[in-house]
Amino acid sequence: MIHNILETESVSYTYPGGRKPALDQLTLQIPQAKKTALLGRNGSGKSTLFLQLLGLLRPDQGAMRFRGQPYPDNRRGLRAIREEIGLVFQDPEQQLILNTPREDVSYGLRNAGVPEGEIRDRVREAINAVGLTHAADTPIHALSLGQKKRVALAGVMVMRPRVLLLDEPTAYLDRTSERRLLDELARIHDAEGVTMIMATHDMNLAYEWADHCIVIQDGACVMAGVPGEVFARVAALSDWGLSRPAVLNLWDAIPERLRHGHLAPKALSDLEDWLRHHLA
Numbered sequence: 001m002i003h004n005i006l007e008t009e010s011v012s013y014t015y016p017g018g019r020k021p022a023l024d025q026l027t028l029q030i031p032q033a034k035k036t037a038l039l040g041r042n043g044s045g046k047s048t049l050f051l052q053l054l055g056l057l058r059p060d061q062g063a064m065r066f067r068g069q070p071y072p073d074n075r076r077g078l079r080a081i082r083e084e085i086g087l088v089f090q091d092p093e094q095q096l097i098l099n100t101p102r103e104d105v106s107y108g109l110r111n112a113g114v115p116e117g118e119i120r121d122r123v124r125e126a127i128n129a130v131g132l133t134h135a136a137d138t139p140i141h142a143l144s145l146g147q148k149k150r151v152a153l154a155g156v157m158v159m160r161p162r163v164l165l166l167d168e169p170t171a172y173l174d175r176t177s178e179r180r181l182l183d184e185l186a187r188i189h190d191a192e193g194v195t196m197i198m199a200t201h202d203m204n205l206a207y208e209w210a211d212h213c214i215v216i217q218d219g220a221c222v223m224a225g226v227p228g229e230v231f232a233r234v235a236a237l238s239d240w241g242l243s244r245p246a247v248l249n250l251w252d253a254i255p256e257r258l259r260h261g262h263l264a265p266k267a268l269s270d271l272e273d274w275l276r277h278h279l280a
Ligand SMILES: Nc1ncnc2c1ncn2[C@@H]1O[C@H](COP(=O)(O)OP(=O)(O)OP(=O)(O)O)[C@@H](O)[C@H]1O
Pocket: 015, 016, 018, 021, 022, 040, 041, 042, 043, 044, 045, 046, 047, 048, 049
């Protein structure tokens, strides 16, 4: 049985002064230790959901549960939740506050009162894991966007969260930087079984990366399922503001008799291998 680490039930939220709800009776489940892609057009409510899951915003109505327990309504309880759930912002400039990666990645541990010796070791390890040992003491403003995103990831992972919320982690990255970041996420997921939720507008990535997809429209969940199920809803996709992964469009262009009995490949590179093997 799949265990859900996070659940929302009919959660509604309107920003102060907002004309319509950002979340509107949102009900969804996040499977533990899986990779969930959160999909939906601009303004559908993905970032608002992240802020709710972190306890930085509170629902006007509805219930949220973490590990089956209702969200606490006191600061201490919410702080405890924030120790287990980490958010990597879309824009690292919003996240990085100190001068160098080493200082920045130390910040949360120092605030939590972790002993200096342990801070030193954990920070070294976290910076090393994202491949930035050589830049640990470089001023952050001198780093590339991809490097800044990896520093932000290290700053969250050093706190050892059990759930990682990623707000468009690959936006504006070139192919190489994107690959590096995804490899790092894969390593974290495989080694530590961290539950991951990624908001993304990149459907090729969502299809290739996710175990589970959730589609949000106007603050409500309109579809949830494995990527194959979600992207099979061809007519609904444009209504949801989503494109179809390129690999599926190409797969459909192959005559049925050739692909008969084969599952659609997850990534373009898999399709390339399939074509090489079957059409040689
Ligand atoms: N600070 C705010 N004050 C008032 N309204 C807000 C605020 N932040 C978001 N909203 C509104 O809440 C709704 C949901 O926005 P949200 O940022 O959660 O969407 P999103 O799915 O993350 O969008 P995107 O894909 O563009 O990041 C939108 O109508 C947005 O205009």
